[in-house]
Amino acid sequence: MLRLICCEFAKLKRKKFIWLVGLSAFLFPVPLTALMTMPQTAGQYDSKIDIFNDYFQFVMGYGVELLLPCVIGVMAAILFFMERDNDTFKNLRTIPITSTQMIFAKIIVLFFFGIIFSLASALISILCGGMIAEVNSIAYRLFFALEMGIFITAGTLPLVVLVVFFSKNYVFSVLLCVFYSVLSLTAESSFGALPKVICWLMPIPFTTLWSAGNLTAHGAMDGVGMLEYLIPTTFETIIILAVVALLSVILVDYMYKKRGDE
Amino acid sequence: MYTEAVTIIAFGIVFVSMCVAVLTVRRVKKQISEISDALEDIKNGNGNRRILAETHELVAPLAYALNDIILSYESRLSAYHQTEETNRQLMTSLSHDVRTPLTTLIGYLDAAHKGIVNGKESDDYIETARRKAHDLKEYIDVLFDWFKLGSNEFSMNISTVDLTELTRNILIDWIPIFEDAQIDFVADIPEQLFRVQIDPDGYMRILNNLIQNVISHSQADKVEIALSGMEGNIKILLSDNGVGIDKEDLKHIFERLYKCDKGRSEKGSGLGLSIVHQLVAKLNGTITAESILGKGTVFILLFPLAE
Amino acid sequence: MSKYVIETRNLTKQYGAQKSVARLNIHVQKGRIYGLLGRNGAGKTTTMKMLLGLTQPTSGEVAIWGKPLAANEKKLLPRIGSLIESPGFYPNLTATENLRIFATLRGVPNRNAIKNALDLVGLPYKDRKLFSQYSLGMKQRLAIALAIMHDPELLILDEPINGLDPIGIAEVRSFIRNLCNERGKTILISSHILSEIALLADDIGIIDHGTLLEEESLEELETKSSKHIRFTVSDTAQAARILERSFHENQFTIQDDHNMRLHNLNISIGKIVTAFVENGLEVSQAATSEESLEDYFKRVTGGEGIA
DSSP, X not given: OHHHHHHHHHHTTTOHHHHHHHHHTTTTHHHHHHHHHSHHHHTTOSSHHHHXXXXXXXXIIIIIIIIHHXXXXXXXXXXXXXXXXXXXXXXXXXXXXXXXXXXXXXXXXXXXXHHHHHHHHHHHHHHHHHHHSOOOOHHHHHHHHHHHHHHHHHHHHHHHHHHHHHOOOHHHHHHHHHHHHHHHHHHHHTGGGXXXXXXXXXXXXXXXXXXXXXXXXXXXXXXXXXXXXXXXXXXXXXXXXXXXXXXXXXXXXXXXXXXXXX | OHHHHHHHHHHHHHHHHHHHHHHHHHHHXXXXXXXXXXXXXXXXXXXXXXXXXXXXXXXXXXXXHHHHHHHHHHHHHHHHHHHHHHHHHHHHHHHHHHHHHHHHHHHHHHHHHTTSSOTHHXXXXXXXXXXXXXXXXXXXXXXXXXXXXXXXXXXXXXXXXXXXXXXXXXXXXXXXXXXXXXXXXXXXXXSSOOXXXXXXXXXXXXXXXXXXHHHHHTOOSEXXXXXXXXXXXXXXXXXXXXXXOOHHHHTTTTSTTOOSSTTOOSSOOSOHHXXXXXXXXXXXXXXXXXXXXXXXXXXXXXXXXXX | OOSEEEEEEEEXXXXXXXXXXXXXXXXXXXXXXXXXXXXXXXXXXXXXXXHTTSSOOSEEEEEETTEEHHHXXXXXXXXXXXXXXXXXXXXXXXXXXXXXXXXXXXXXXXXXXXXXXXXXXXXXXXXOOBGGGOOHHHHHHHHHHHHHTTOOSEEEEESTTTTOOHHHHHXXXXXXXXXXXXXXXXXXXXXXXXXXXHHHOSEEEEEEXXXXXXXXXXXXXXXXXXXXXEEEXXXXXXXXXXXXXXXXXXXXXXXXXXXXXXXXXXXXXXXXXXXXXXXXXOEEEEEEEOOOHHHHHHHHTTTSOOO
């Protein structure tokens, strides 16, 4: 399995998109840094710690929760279309490597990218934040980023199911990703109006709820106010996201197997 | 806060290393069982079986060493099988090649013996049978040479001789045969010494076989032989204006049992040129052939001159 | 151990209402080249895909080395090298990087396997050129390199000479021949070109509309399709004499005391039979066989022919 994962990375050599992934981790932290230094924004805060708390929250909220699903979705399209587009599936099948093994390797690579992206975002925000505000509890924030990376990737797996299901070109897949993010964002902006079941069943908004609760509990956020009743515990989050991820993997596996046999 | 994080990270490291250890042991165990499976198969005579391993793996050096050993034994075995196969083919074609002239010969003798023909015709039959018996003996001589060459029992008496003189002596015997076959024969042998380290008997066989081959198969009416010196070598050219050899066939003419006119039972063992090729190689020379279909063929022999 | 390397029993693949392969029974023997001959769309690729587990048969089964493939893929597939349809590689990687991926996943028999495989097909090792910049011929060569990299016992090659230039075709042909002759590999190749199969294969299976029409060794086929007249007479010795004396004909081979073949079709059978009978011979059979290999295939495929 380890060799299979190494090979998945080897296959990405010279793929320009990988560099875009790296760059996109800077997409939010840098402009946000500029925004936070503006007097009218900075003036609203009592202390430099508050500035950093809000700044970190913005970076994780937009950079990770909004952008990461898109990045993961496009990565998934690259990884899962690779064998189809290059007709290499037969070479792998005759080694023999089963489609299930192949899917596990690809999904582990997705998690790896999710974690790296999330950690990179956190690190950048800590570095940039250090320039404009007072940074606190670095270890917690990195650990939080690690959890976020895993949860968001797991929450994006239903999107991967869609990408594999339609199995169209890259443009269509990118559109799917954007649609998924926008849908999640819409749900997040209307938390109060939606029933609890819906909020909990949409993985990305659900993760956002968890992150708000977690940040508040660690004193990195002012509070969740009216939404208290929606906040899940870490345990609940892990269980629900694990079920979502598992179902997605089973679906992807089923579809991949069916395609391979044609 | 920090201690919590450190503890989590420490636990993570311990967990991961345990997983790696367990997986490594499992993988090596699986590979060892695969290796024993493969070895069992090889023991039962399947020398084509290989043990596969990834270059950086623990068992890779072991697997690669085993493969090397298997491969070296297998290639020796396969060379042996190939000789066996050629001999089998030779035996089959031999039984055909001997049976046809022999049966025909018997046909003539039976006819004479049973009195189906008599008088002058009977004598004629016996003469035909006698000629056929001689042809058959010639064929068997060739076969004998070929087997001796193949089993390395061919003794060579290398001495330094003048090749022009030797060639002239060989050609003298061929002149009446050329006349009988109504073939124009031109020999261009310079009045010059070409001293070569060679086995005179072997050289004679080479030339005789080549000329016999031309007479039997080329349907030429003109044959030319020319000797000349070339960069420390002596070059012997044997050219004819016969039917020529097809490009595809030309590549194979020195292979054993190769016949250009497949399916034809006519004279020819398919061994003559193969014997020539092997003899030339044993005498440190080279032989090549060039041909244009319908225009003729040239055989080029090269032997190194003695210092 | 089973007698055959590959054996299929009533192998069938159905797509919707159409049967792509129907009750196919092929038998591939160890150390031989089996040629699967059929027009495009006859079911060759589908058959090969089922032999490799790339497609599941609708019914029937595949046995490789006597073991059912479906239950033993993990053990059997690493011992097989294959080339199916067009070459499939990652366009953003070089030839060496591409091979390294598959070498890592499957394992190789020695440290230099990638270099050796590339050398064998005439591609440079550690070249900077990406797969996407390769010509069709080079892509095909790389696919062959992948098939032989792990030195498999059995090769399944689907139209291996596709996209190659004439020199490449000749190289690949002799390369395949050598793998079988010198290394004792078992090889299954498919082609829609009759001459290609006739040049390479030891055994031939003719497939048309998904069904196997004929399965025979090339030797048998060639005997069937060579041009000759077959005679069965009471005494071949006398028959031979009569042919030589009365018809001045010496292009015949004698099988045994009663069977012979005349390779000249220009003489009337009637005249020969009359001459035999007049000389007191009993003639129990006289038949002409003048079907060429092409005619033969045309007949078994129902007039449409191959290619």
